[in-house]
Amino acid sequence: MRVLIVDDEEHVREGIDLALDWEQFDIQERLQAENGSQALELIHRHKPEIVFCDMSMPEMNGIQLLDLIHRDYPDIQIIVVSGYDDFIYTQATIRAKGVDYILKPFKKRDLEQALSQAVALCKQRESSLRAKRDTGFLVQQADFVVMEQKMSQLLKGDDVFMPELDNYCRKLGMSPSCIRISLILMRNGSSLMKRRYDGDSGLFSFAVKNIAEESLEGYGSHLLFNFEEEVWVLVTGETPGSEMTSSLNFYIHKMTEAWNSTIGLKTFTGISRHVSGLLQIQQQYWSARAELIQSPIIAGQRAGLERPVLSDRELQLNIALENGDKQRIEEVIHGFTDELQQCGNVTLADLQRYTKEANYMIERASLQMNKDIEGLSLSIWISYIEEWRIRWVQQWWRLIEEYGNNGYEGRSIQLIHDYIEQHFHENFSLNELSEKFHFSPQHIARRFKEKYNMTVITYQTELRMQKAKSLLEHTDLPVIKISEMVGYQDESYFSKVFRRQHGLPPLKYRKMVRGS
Known part of the structure; x- marks a missing residue:
């Protein structure tokens, strides 16, 4: 929780700040303002x-500040x-x-009692909201999940019971006869999920949808879901006969900019030119896809x-494969x-043609090696030349490793183990x-697990x-600060991981080991 202390006298602000044991009340951050205008900005x-x-x-x-807080931020405890x-x-x-009215000069006991009451009210409200939210959220999420599945099936050309899908559309406030499809390629989605969310796809999806919800709030009914690999589908409710509008462009741009500024997510987009009913959704998909793949790579x-x-x-x-020459593989592809x-x-379309040829x-x-190796193909949705180069080099390295002709045996898995031990606080991927070590990601993952009986991520965690x-x-x-020092930029996610590992959140763990 956060606390804001507002007083025009600095010694009073400092006095309140120093008088209380904030950790005892689960207060993680304190802010200060010297007047009402500054306070509103911080709020x-x-x-x-x-x-x-x-x-x-x-x-x-x-008086003016309290009236504005009560009007615009009624949940704040004063x-x-x-x-x-x-x-x-x-x-x-x-x-x-307000929770309390304390006269100056104040007593520490009065501040503690008032803060304790305010914290209790905050927790009570949060508990009540969570219960309501969980009930409504579970029902709504169930509808979303079913609709996402049905919509994905329809986009793939599978048979779908249309009356059921029509009903889900109406629940979301969309007319089944007037929708538009937009495609969003999350260019660095996989690497961002691994780096920022420790590979937790559910947490990544939640963050993406949460930001989208705020950005699209003014546009109207919509549904956003992951369709294939890094491609997401945005379904928007439209009005009959509407063509491509600047309004939709504005809101999609607002959403993609919010993703970029908030979590560093880079995107390409493709928007269908026309609206249609659900039965014509595949045509819309191909229309949006045609625009998406014209996005410029270089x-x-x-x-x-x-x-x-x-x-x-x-x-x-x-020839490099037969000789087990990883360096030559890298030189040729580079x-x-x-x-x-x-x-x-x-364009992305050009790179996709190269990708298909590379896969062949x-x-x-x-x-030719009589090897049946899974997962050798590159994704056609890779949209960075550098990533394309790295992935294709790694796949040829995998062939060398499977062929048993590895020119880099001197680099043992122990070096990787030692590197992780020295750099655990940094964010790095397989x-x-x-x-760095000239082994394919699959080889590192397999050999590390064999040698240490745990994954790279588990060891780093x-x-x-x-x-x-x-x-x-x-x-x-x-x-x-501790969260940042050990490699987590998101304090709440750090606390979640710590609790999962040790059964207690960080602050309670500190109190327990110190016997207070």
């Missing part, structure tokens, strides 16, 4: 649950700390549903430069992508370890939790 930005407020201040006095025993002030406190046209031919590299790659970038003006080449190489425990036991650093 808007940080959403504190509790406000300590003086009544006599310049610019905006306490504790007035004033030097005036005035009926007008107490009346304003009552009108704003901008700019270089005159006089011909695009490189991928098949010209096949012989060189096969040379190809360098030439491609120099040519410029490459590696499949042929695998068949792909990044693969680049254990190291982070050990360090977090030590910091909680031996320092007074706030939880948010």
